[in-house]
Amino acid sequence: MLNERQEKLLKIIVEDYIKTARPIGSKAICDSLNCSSATVRNEMGELENLGLLEKMHTSSGRVPSEKGYRYYVDNIMKPKELNGEEMLKLQTIFKNNSLALSDAIARSMEIISELTSYTSIVLGKQSSNNKVSKVEIVPITDTHLIALVVTDQGHVEHRDVIMSDTVDMKEVQKTVEIINRMIVGTPINEVSAKLEYEVKPVINECIAQHDVLYNAFYNAFSDFNKSEVHVSGTSNILMQPEFDNADRIREIVSKFDDKTKISSIKEDDSGINIYIGSENEFDDDVTIIKTKYSVNGEEGTIALIGPKRMEYERVVTLLEYIKKNIEG
């Protein structure tokens, strides 16, 4: 589609614009392309006709269009090595085994956010194929219990249970035994149904305070699907020169405030996915680069949000590195 010189030109413009955030004029390029500015202008005009470049107004320099970035990402950019500093900072996280995995992921994405000056997101724990490993109850006072549920992948949920009357510990123990007997080994996403149609009838029959106990466990299980959301470095993306307008900033911050909006950033396939500008649902002025991780049945998504003028090569390499380390 593009000849060699055009591709080289596009590469220069994209990479220059990523660095400087200013429209690129023809004069600035003729050196690297060994021709005069007029020639460059002709080629630029050609690329603009193809929809790969844009002008802000008749006499500004050129800026890559979404299609231009897309071409760059698909055909031009090459993976890049991590540099020393990046390696160092990230390795200390993953070498430190004392951190629980989810903390390590959150922490490493915080670091990447700092390193890149973009905003990072971790969507964790869609552990719907975990299986229930143990259900446990701990009495706190006469009317206050804690219900604990642990899965075979080490995911833990707990719930307060408040009884209206003083509770009979024997009844509680019996409920727990019933639930354990009937539920252990069941995948999380099948538990609700099983509780409702198999366990509830049994409990109703032989437990006095069946409502409260049943509801408590039912709630505990339903929360497994509530995905955790970590956003880190919201202010980083605001430092980018494209967000230099108070209203625009407020709009972006509102979007980050809205956890449901964030949660809708879900993974596609298992590779690195790049959504440039209007290709994503979040905001037309940003690019989202994300990837899915999956380890021990725990799945999640890590993502970076930056301007369309993102350092694609670097970010892709960083995310690949994190993904590799998470999945061990």
Added chain:
Amino acid sequence: MLNERQEKLLKIIVEDYIKTARPIGSKAICDSLNCSSATVRNEMGELENLGLLEKMHTSSGRVPSEKGYRYYVDNIMKPKELNGEEMLKLQTIFKNNSLALSDAIARSMEIISELTSYTSIVLGKQSSNNKVSKVEIVPITDTHLIALVVTDQGHVEHRDVIMSDTVDMKEVQKTVEIINRMIVGTPINEVSAKLEYEVKPVINECIAQHDVLYNAFYNAFSDFNKSEVHVSGTSNILMQPEFDNADRIREIVSKFDDKTKISSIKEDDSGINIYIGSENEFDDDVTIIKTKYSVNGEEGTIALIGPKRMEYERVVTLLEYIKKNIEG
């Protein structure tokens, strides 16, 4: 200190400025004060000499100074009833018993953030006087365990424990028994010391994989002091007209990004505390209104951050209401 008319004037100016965010001129006031604009100007001049009012420039209207707000808060404002909408929205939260307390608090502060258009903060769980109620271990695989700790107030922590060699369940069970025997009933803030000087020697003696097990539990306990931070409605405060400058907004958002900065907002005494402008450490252009809650030995702070031009009367009433509901 102030005569009646001056106090009335200050009240009008503060409340008008809170509503409109524009400097108040003398003409606008002469009606409510039954005198001419010239008289108002004279009184204004007086209040300015006392440091209660300020001008942005020689011919702008007057604006309350920090000292002016302080005088208003200390001497003029009166508590205000909640209105119907506010009551309604908040009551549904606290009536719904199925929510765990900490979720109810977080949720109610989210609502207050929406209701007021300020930013809300919940600093939770400095549960240092909770006592350990139960320690439990759940095996996941040969080398992977979950350590659970529950306190007498229903606070739960869990930790992954990864063993290098296959673990002997007998040893694990023995460790848990030892810890339970020695630690149950100990206040959280004394556990670290007790573990180190009393439990560790015992474990060292009779448990083979003592390092790993010991460390896992030690970490679980140390995390109890990690206070949770919930910030809600960051973008709300940005809508206030005083933050209409991109750099200023970025600065504020950075401050909200920094969880340690947020955590440093701590309670003073048990009432409602108001910190206007430079009276707080967070930012000179905001007011922080906060209060401590304490229930079942769980302590925390709830706060609202808004412009100095805050709706003091309303916010104080709202926070008092929440506090009352939390503490039951």
Added chain:
DNA sequence: TTTAGCATTCAGGTTTGGAGAGTGCTAAAG
């Protein structure tokens, strides 16, 4: 003590006029 009147001050919006950067087009040169 209060008021009316008046000169003064200043923010904010609009207008004007280069300076600078970059473009497209044309015609000549390779």
Added chain:
DNA sequence: CTTTAGCACTCTCCAAACCTGAATGCTAAA
């Protein structure tokens, strides 16, 4: 056929100049 130099043109950005309106402080009279 491709490349280049030259030139008129376009548009942003910035600063200076100007006007308007809101509010002030002060003075002198009521």
